[in-house]
Amino acid sequence: MIHIVTDSTAQLTEQEIQENQITIVPLEVSFEGQHYRDRVDISRAEFSRRLDTQADTVFPKTSQPSVGRFLEAYQAIIKPGDAIISIHIGSVLSGTAQAAQMAADQIQAPISVIDSGLTDRGLGFVVLKAAELVKTGLGIDDITTQLKAYLPQISLNCFVNSLDYLVKGGRANRAVGFISSLVKLKLQLVMADGKLEVAHKARGEKGMRKLLKQVVDQIVANPKVSRVGLSYVDSHADTDAIEATLKQARPDLEIVNELTSPTIMTHVGPRGLAIIYV
Structure with missing residues (x-):
C-alpha cells in the first residue's frame, strides 16, 4: 500500500481527506507562548478571529513540524511492504519538507518526500x-515522476492588501512596509519553480480589483x-464574488x-486572498 502524507497548509476538504485516507502533519502557531497545532488544537476560523483581534499587540509565530x-x-x-509519498509546503516558505526528509531518512521503508x-x-x-x-x-x-511533471501546471496567485504582516513575519523589509502604508501598495505574489516572487504591484482598491480581474479573465x-x-484570510466577500463570476462564465x-x-x-494579513488553478 502507498500512503499519502501532507501538512496542514494544504487546502483540502474533510471529505477529500477521508476518502483518500490522507495523513495530515500539523504546523504550529503560537500566541504569547501558547502553542497550537493547526487543525488539531485550533480551527482556522478561531485563528482568523484571534489574528484580527490580537495581532496588533501580540503577533503570532509559526513553526514547522519537528522531525x-x-x-x-x-x-x-x-x-511491511508499504511505501509513503509525503508532499509539503514549498521550502521558500517553510522548512517542513526538510524535516520530513530527515525523518524519512531514519525509517527503513520507501518514502518519497x-x-x-x-x-x-x-x-x-x-x-489529490x-x-x-x-x-x-x-x-x-x-x-x-508524474507529480513533479504536474507541478508546473499549477498557478498560485496570492493577493496582499497590506505589507504590514509580511514585515512583522520577517518576509519583507520594514522600510518597504512603511512605504507601502503611505502609498497603499497592493501586491500580487506568485509561486512558481519553488520561488515566491512579486508578479505585479498596484495602488489602492481600484488597482487590486484590476489585478484580480486579470487572473479571473485568464481562467475563464x-x-x-x-x-x-x-x-x-478573514473576509470571504472577494472570493465569493470571484466564485460567482467563475460559475457564471465557466459552470464546468x-x-x-x-x-x-x-x-x-x-x-x-487582513483581506488577503489567493486564486489557485490547474
Whole structure:
C-alpha cells in the first residue's frame, strides 16, 4: 500500500481527506507562548478571529513540524511492504519538507518526500493528484515522476492588501512596509519553480480589483483550466464574488472556496486572498 502524507497548509476538504485516507502533519502557531497545532488544537476560523483581534499587540509565530512529529506520523501508518509519498509546503516558505526528509531518512521503508514549491490549494491539488495516481496501481517512483511533471501546471496567485504582516513575519523589509502604508501598495505574489516572487504591484482598491480581474479573465479564457481554489484570510466577500463570476462564465469548473491555514494568514494579513488553478 502507498500512503499519502501532507501538512496542514494544504487546502483540502474533510471529505477529500477521508476518502483518500490522507495523513495530515500539523504546523504550529503560537500566541504569547501558547502553542497550537493547526487543525488539531485550533480551527482556522478561531485563528482568523484571534489574528484580527490580537495581532496588533501580540503577533503570532509559526513553526514547522519537528522531525519527531514526522517520525510518529510515518511509523503510525507504515507496515511491511508499504511505501509513503509525503508532499509539503514549498521550502521558500517553510522548512517542513526538510524535516520530513530527515525523518524519512531514519525509517527503513520507501518514502518519497516532495517539496511542492506550493501551498494552500496548490499543495492540495498535488496531494489529490497523488491520490488519483495511487489508485491506478503505479509504483512510488512512477508516481513521484508524474507529480513533479504536474507541478508546473499549477498557478498560485496570492493577493496582499497590506505589507504590514509580511514585515512583522520577517518576509519583507520594514522600510518597504512603511512605504507601502503611505502609498497603499497592493501586491500580487506568485509561486512558481519553488520561488515566491512579486508578479505585479498596484495602488489602492481600484488597482487590486484590476489585478484580480486579470487572473479571473485568464481562467475563464483557458478551457484547459479544470480546478480552482479560492482561499482567504478573514473576509470571504472577494472570493465569493470571484466564485460567482467563475460559475457564471465557466459552470464546468470545480471550485473550493475556504479559509486558508494559520501559517499563510500570519504572513498575508487582513483581506488577503489567493486564486489557485490547474
